[in-house]
Amino acid sequence: MTSEAVPHVPIPPRGVDYRNKIVLAPMVRSGELPSRLLALQYGADLVWGPETIDQSMIGTTRRVNERTGCIEWSRLPSNSGVLVENMKPSIIYRMHPEREGRKLIYQMGTCSPERAVEAARIVAPDVAGIDINAGCPKPFSTDGGMGAALLKTPDKLCAILEALVANIVPEYGIGISVKIRILKDPKDTEALVRRLVRTGIIGLTVHCRTTPMRPRERAIRDQLRMVRDVCHEAGVACLMNGDVTSRDHALALMEEYGVDGAMIATSAEKNSSCFRSEADGGMAGWSEVVEAYLRHAMDVGNKFGNTKYLLAQLVPGRHAEQVGMFRGHSYSDMCAALGYAHLMDKAHEVDEALEIDPASLRRAKEELERQKKLRKAQSNEARRLQRSSGVVGSGNASAAAAGGNTAVARSSEQAPKRSLSERGPTASVVSGIAAEAAVVAADGTLPSKAGIAA
Numbered sequence: 001m002t003s004e005a006v007p008h009v010p011i012p013p014r015g016v017d018y019r020n021k022i023v024l025a026p027m028v029r030s031g032e033l034p035s036r037l038l039a040l041q042y043g044a045d046l047v048w049g050p051e052t053i054d055q056s057m058i059g060t061t062r063r064v065n066e067r068t069g070c071i072e073w074s075r076l077p078s079n080s081g082v083l084v085e086n087m088k089p090s091i092i093y094r095m096h097p098e099r100e101g102r103k104l105i106y107q108m109g110t111c112s113p114e115r116a117v118e119a120a121r122i123v124a125p126d127v128a129g130i131d132i133n134a135g136c137p138k139p140f141s142t143d144g145g146m147g148a149a150l151l152k153t154p155d156k157l158c159a160i161l162e163a164l165v166a167n168i169v170p171e172y173g174i175g176i177s178v179k180i181r182i183l184k185d186p187k188d189t190e191a192l193v194r195r196l197v198r199t200g201i202i203g204l205t206v207h208c209r210t211t212p213m214r215p216r217e218r219a220i221r222d223q224l225r226m227v228r229d230v231c232h233e234a235g236v237a238c239l240m241n242g243d244v245t246s247r248d249h250a251l252a253l254m255e256e257y258g259v260d261g262a263m264i265a266t267s268a269e270k271n272s273s274c275f276r277s278e279a280d281g282g283m284a285g286w287s288e289v290v291e292a293y294l295r296h297a298m299d300v301g302n303k304f305g306n307t308k309y310l311l312a313q314l315v316p317g318r319h320a321e322q323v324g325m326f327r328g329h330s331y332s333d334m335c336a337a338l339g340y341a342h343l344m345d346k347a348h349e350v351d352e353a354l355e356i357d358p359a360s361l362r363r364a365k366e367e368l369e370r371q372k373k374l375r376k377a378q379s380n381e382a383r384r385l386q387r388s389s390g391v392v393g394s395g396n397a398s399a400a401a402a403g404g405n406t407a408v409a410r411s412s413e414q415a416p417k418r419s420l421s422e423r424g425p426t427a428s429v430v431s432g433i434a435a436e437a438a439v440v441a442a443d444g445t446l447p448s449k450a451g452i453a454a
């Protein structure tokens, strides 16, 4: 059945239709604002924000950041419910109204219809849709009855969706959707989907893995056609998710399975240019993507720890180690390590605005200066060797010695020793970096990738 042949649940006036869309998946940490802007830059049609728990939004204050144009919902940090004095408010959710607002779907973690509605009212005026996460298998979600736990409590899941449809759709004119995983028995998946599509939702995303499946295990697509048919009978758009690697791959799968759209997570996390079709240029190299990401991160004043985490996903590990990226403590450090002298002024500005330690600004300047001196010394040395090779017909010191020109050979051997820092990563430096990365990981700013996969 093609999507044209099926009835459509009406799309609310401020909502978006998920049909014919290739979208960025919700990803905690990896789906913050700069990642979403990057995905949109490379052609994602819609972007899902990272799952945000209802209770963390309730009680936040909304403000427009004049410097960046972002809308930020923040609250004072609390320690076991007790407000901590003299602390800066922490930003719980951030979006950019002009650059993503009409394409942003807010994803919520919840297990309560009342709280879901209360939290949805906070963001609904600013986003294009609200999605409920019914697929996260992590204990922090399932222990509270949220995420994949909702697959086992369909009454509760339906009550949440119905409450949102009854309140948020008429009040704010945006659509409600849900993201689920398949159940082991296709009959159970079918029974669940039949109930979900009758709640008034406009879209359903099916992650083609069961709850216990690990992200490395291949997605199972056997149930996809059945889920699509049930969605289409009710006029609900069906998005597929799981091992979709690029726009062209998504289009081929949409054709093969007759679904309305596709959602991409890990491939986009590694390189968002996967949203660009071959016809439009295809995948870009990592260095282009990294620079584009850094620009977005600085434009919106993204939290530095998150930017560093994302850069660690985007920059190949060897290169990151070689340039000392893991040692960076500021945007200036990152630009210095990556050799982005042209972004340095912007980086200083952002560091200042975010009140990032000025000592790291100084270190970044020194690093750029050091690189400049090193390049100069290297080109002087190359010129000197060229000149001397003109005398003996070879720039190679041992060849010169073998040819009897001991003066040239000695002068090459006696080239000034480079300092440790100029020699690039030796074993001890590399292990130092690794140790430092581990400390950062312990701080929570650069954790291992293994963990999260809702």
Ligand SMILES: Cc1cc2nc3c(=O)[nH]c(=O)nc-3n(C[C@H](O)[C@H](O)[C@H](O)COP(=O)(O)O)c2cc1C
Pocket (backbone or CB within 6 Å): 025, 026, 027, 028, 029, 030, 049, 050, 051, 107, 133, 134, 135, 136, 179, 207, 215, 241, 242, 243, 244, 263, 264, 265, 266, 267, 269, 452, 453, 454
């Ligand atoms: C880092 C990371 C964070 C994720 N966070 C969420 C989330 O907040 N909400 C959600 O529904 N799924 C989340 N997921 C799951 C993805 O949205 C997606 O369903 C899953 O990775 C399968 O897609 P893929 O095969 O394209 O990676 C996350 C996945 C990753 C890798």
